[in-house]
Amino acid sequence: MKTYCLELTGDFACFTRPEMKVERVSYDVMTPSAARACFEAILWKPAIHWHIRKIEVLKPIRWINLRRNEVASVVSTRNVETAMKNGTGTLGLNIENDRQQRAGLFLRDVAYRVHADLEFIPERDSGALANKYYEMFERRANRGQCINQPYLGCREFAAHFRLVTDPATEPAPIDETRELGFMLYDLDFTQPADPAPRFFRARLENGVVNVPARDSEEIRG
Structure with a gap:
């Protein structure tokens, strides 16, 4: 494994609490699953495979209330499968009929420094070396290249990223300590058709959230 560090910044963020069924309410701090998605x-x-180890909060936690237009329905999976099979089909939605407004409590003006381990799984690429992937990531991150735009919880909240080569020379995180309660760790895809959420008790210690290992007893289903 090799550890990398990314600085992630954005105007807004929403790391949605799953217990909120209708309205969008964010966790106080970025979740490990959202951090993994950025890598x-x-x-x-x-x-x-990416393993998130530590999330540093670089700016004070600030909130904003917003009301957004959302679409109430999704395109039918059956219609998508039919269109893929036939090469044509109707997949559009009439947003005038499906539009609805929802209130949200989001984070604003956020900045994080996220540390993650890149694990190479040799049996999935026989004959390759880990350095191949290390160099690939470093090259892409330094050039600002990405497969898709990283985002901060919701796709409309784009994240700007920077590869941090020497975290020791970077500014310190915020000086704040508090309990964050149970936070979404990630989804367990052991059963791909029905991924199960996993949680851990998060704590902000001097601006840092230390993330336990996936197989740790701290991770609960």
Whole structure:
């Protein structure tokens, strides 16, 4: 494994609490699953896996109330499968009929420094070396390249990223300590058709959230 660090910034963020069924309410701090998605947006291959180790909060936690237009329905999976099979089909939605307004409590003016380990899985790329993927990620991150735009919880909240080569020379995180309660860790895809959420008790310690390992007893289903 090799550890990398990304600085992620954005105007808004929403790391939605799953217990909120209708309205969008964010966790106080970025979740490990959202952090992993940002690394995977830069580089994802079947032969690698990202492990989030630490999330540093670089700016004070600030909130904003927003009301947004959303679409109430989704395109039918059956219609998508039919269109893929036939090469044609109607997949559009009439947003005038499906539009609805929802209130949200979001974070604003956010900045994080996220540390993650890149694990190479040799059996998924026989004959390759881990350095192949290390160099690939470093090259893409330094150039600002990504597979899709990293985002901060919701796709409309784009994240700007920077590869941090020497975290020791970077500014310190915020000086704040508090309990964050149970936070979404990630989804367990052991059963791909029905991924199960996993949680852990998060704590902000001097601006840092230390993330336990996936197989830790701290991770609960």
